Amino acid sequence: MKLDVNALGTFYRMAREGAGIAAGRLTHMMGVETQVGVTKLNFMRGQEIRRDFEDATEKVGVRVKLTGAIEGYSVVVFERESAFRVVETLLAEAGPDAEIEGNAGETDEFDEMTESAATEVGHIINSGFIDGWADVLEAVIDVSTPEFVEGVSAEPFFGDIDEAPGDDDLALLFQSRIETVGTEVGFNHYLFPKRESMSKLLERLRTSEGIEYDKLDGFDRMAERGAEEVAETATTLTGIDTSVEIRRLNFVSLEAIPEQVAEEKLVGVAFEFDGMPSGYLLFLFDEESAHEIVDAMVPMEVDEDGFGEMGTSAIKELGNIMASGFLDGWANVLDTTIDHSTPEFIHDMGAAAVDPVIIQLGENQDFAFVFDTVVVADGREFDCEVYAIPDESDLERALNNLDVDRIEDAKTTAEFQEVDTT
Amino acid sequence: MKTYGTEPGAPTPVQVGISELVVSDGDDTLKSYGLGSCLAIALYDPQSAIGGLAHVMLPDGDAADNSDRKPGKYADTAIRALLRRMVEQGANYTAVEAKIAGGSDMFEFESFGDGVGQRNIAAAKEELEKLGVPLEAEDVGGEHGRTVEFTPGTGSLVVKTSDGDDENGVTEL
Structure with a gap:
C-alpha cells in the first residue's frame, strides 16, 4: 500500500466536506449556529488512540459500519454532558409534549427517549460526513443502522471492532470537531477505515510514485x-x-x-x-x-x-x-x-x-x-x-x-x- | 472558520479565516484573527454600505493554478473577487475604497528572502492601483501581529495588536 500527497489531500477534502455537511444539518436540526473546528488526518498508533479516550470523562458515541467505497467504522463521540445538552435542545425544539422526565441537565442516565434522541443526532452527523465523502469520491457508501455506545475508555467504542488498530499499528484516523456557537457543545468524529479498503482507495487517488x-x-x-x-x-x-x-x-x-x-x-x-x-x-x-x-x-x-x-x-x-x-x-x-x-x-x-x-x-x-x-x-x-x-x-x-x-x-x-x- | 447558520446582522463577528473572503451589506463585523505576514484587505462602497474583507496569504494568484478555486488566497485574485461580488450585490465600482492591514515580517529567516509580508503588501497595492481603487488607509509592515475587525457599513477597520487591551494597542483606520 502506497500513499501520496494527492491522495491524502483528497482525504482531507473529504473530511472537510463531510464536516461541513454534518454541521449544516446539525444547525438545521437544533436551530443553533455551528462551527467546524479543526479537521485533521492523524497517523496514530492504536495505543495512542486508546489513550486519547482515557481522560476520565464519560463519553457517548454513535457508530455505524460502512461498506462500499469505504469500508470501516464511522464514530461520533460526545462528552456525556454535551450529549445531554444536545438532546435537551432537540427535545425542547420538538415541543413541550416531548419534555424529558425530570430535567435532562440533572439526569445522569440515558433513558429510552434520550438515548434514541442522542442516537438520532449522532446518526445525522455520521450521515453528514459520509455524504460528504461520497460526494468527493463520487461513489456510493452504504451505512448500517446506528449503534449507541457509552463508556469512559476506548473499549466500548472500538474494543469489538476488528478494523481498530492494534496497539502498535499505525492507523490513519480522520478527526473533525464541530462546535455550537455560544453554547459549549462539541463532539469529535473518527473514521477507522479497513486496511484493504484504504489500500484500494489510495491506489485510485494516488497520482505520483508516493x-x-x-x-x-x-x-x-x-x-x-x-x-x-x-x-x-x-x-x-x-x-x-x-x-x-x-x-x-x-x-x-x-x-x-x-x-x-x-x-x-x-x-x-x-x-x-x-x-x-x-x-x-x-x-x-x-x-x-x-x-x-x-x-x-x-x-x-x-x-x-x-x-x-x-x-x-x-x-x-x-x-x-x-x-x-x-x-x-x-x-x-x-x-x-x-x-x-x-x-x-x-x-x-x-x-x-x-x-x-x-x-x-x-x-x-x-x-x-x-x-x-x-x-x-x-x-x-x-x-x-x-x-x-x-x-x-x-x-x-x-x-x-x-x-x-x-x-x-x-x-x-x-x-x-x-x-x-x- | 466557517460558521453555519449565521443570521445576517448577528452580533457575533463573522470570522474570515486564512484564504477566505466575505462580502456583506449589513452591519456585520468581519474579523480576521492573528495576522502575521498575511494581509487583510478591506474594500467598501461608502454610499451603498456594501463591503468585504479578504485574509490573503500569498501575493500572486495569476501565477497559481488553483486561484479559480481559492481566489481569497492571493492578493490580486482576492481584490478582484471582492470587487466582483460587491458589484453583484449593488456596490458602485467607482465609489469603492480600500484599507489594508498586516504584512508584518515576523522572522528574518534566510529562506524568506525580502520578506513574505512585504511581498503581500506590494502585490495588493499594485492590484488596487491597476483597478483604480483608492487606498484610503493602511497599517502594514513591522514585526508584530494584528487582529482586524471591519464593519462594511461604516468602513471602519479596527486594528489591534497583542497589547490590544490598552488604548495604544488599538488603531481605527
Whole structure:
C-alpha cells in the first residue's frame, strides 16, 4: 500500500466536506449556529488512540459500519454532558409534549427517549460526513443502522471492532470537531477505515510514485524521538520535570495550522532548518509557562512585565537546545544531518507567529505534515507546544530514502505520563 | 472558520479565516484573527454600505493554478473577487475604497528572502492601483501581529495588536 500527497489531500477534502455537511444539518436540526473546528488526518498508533479516550470523562458515541467505497467504522463521540445538552435542545425544539422526565441537565442516565434522541443526532452527523465523502469520491457508501455506545475508555467504542488498530499499528484516523456557537457543545468524529479498503482507495487517488505505507513508521519514530529529546532537554535545562503529553502526526491544509494555535498572546522561539528534510520548527509557550521557565533559568529577579533581555535570551537558549535535540532525534532516525538557524524570539499573537511559515511553504504546497507535540510538567506551569513543519517534497524524499529495517534499531523510549486533569 | 447558520446582522463577528473572503451589506463585523505576514484587505462602497474583507496569504494568484478555486488566497485574485461580488450585490465600482492591514515580517529567516509580508503588501497595492481603487488607509509592515475587525457599513477597520487591551494597542483606520 502506497500513499501520496494527492491522495491524502483528497482525504482531507473529504473530511472537510463531510464536516461541513454534518454541521449544516446539525444547525438545521437544533436551530443553533455551528462551527467546524479543526479537521485533521492523524497517523496514530492504536495505543495512542486508546489513550486519547482515557481522560476520565464519560463519553457517548454513535457508530455505524460502512461498506462500499469505504469500508470501516464511522464514530461520533460526545462528552456525556454535551450529549445531554444536545438532546435537551432537540427535545425542547420538538415541543413541550416531548419534555424529558425530570430535567435532562440533572439526569445522569440515558433513558429510552434520550438515548434514541442522542442516537438520532449522532446518526445525522455520521450521515453528514459520509455524504460528504461520497460526494468527493463520487461513489456510493452504504451505512448500517446506528449503534449507541457509552463508556469512559476506548473499549466500548472500538474494543469489538476488528478494523481498530492494534496497539502498535499505525492507523490513519480522520478527526473533525464541530462546535455550537455560544453554547459549549462539541463532539469529535473518527473514521477507522479497513486496511484493504484504504489500500484500494489510495491506489485510485494516488497520482505520483508516493511513499510506501510502512515507511510512515519512520514518521512516527521521528515524532517519538523528537518529542522525547525536547522533554529531556527541557528537564535538564530548567530542572522542571517534564514529559510528553501529546505527540501526533497530522496532515492538514496549511490554512488550518494557525487556526489550531491558541487565541492568546504567546511566547515562542522559531527556527528554520535545512537538510533532508528542511522546514520550520516552532516552540510556543503560554505567558505563564514562559515566566516559570525564566524564573527557573535565571537566578536573579527579572522585571514582572515582558521578558526583558535576560528573559528573552534564556528562552532563546532553551529553544535552541530543544531544537538541536528535536532535529537530532529526526536526523538519527533518517540517518542524515539537519542544521538549524539561530533562534528568533517572538512574544505576540500565536497565529501571527505561524502564518509567515505557512506563507513561505504555501508557494509550493497546499498541505503539510505537522509534527504536533505538547510537553507538560507535573504540578508546575510548563506547557510547550511544538510545531515542526517540514517541506513536503523533502520529507517525501527523506522517507523514501529511509531503510525501514533500520527504524527497528532506533531506540524508542518516549513514555507517556498520565496527567492529572482534575 | 466557517460558521453555519449565521443570521445576517448577528452580533457575533463573522470570522474570515486564512484564504477566505466575505462580502456583506449589513452591519456585520468581519474579523480576521492573528495576522502575521498575511494581509487583510478591506474594500467598501461608502454610499451603498456594501463591503468585504479578504485574509490573503500569498501575493500572486495569476501565477497559481488553483486561484479559480481559492481566489481569497492571493492578493490580486482576492481584490478582484471582492470587487466582483460587491458589484453583484449593488456596490458602485467607482465609489469603492480600500484599507489594508498586516504584512508584518515576523522572522528574518534566510529562506524568506525580502520578506513574505512585504511581498503581500506590494502585490495588493499594485492590484488596487491597476483597478483604480483608492487606498484610503493602511497599517502594514513591522514585526508584530494584528487582529482586524471591519464593519462594511461604516468602513471602519479596527486594528489591534497583542497589547490590544490598552488604548495604544488599538488603531481605527
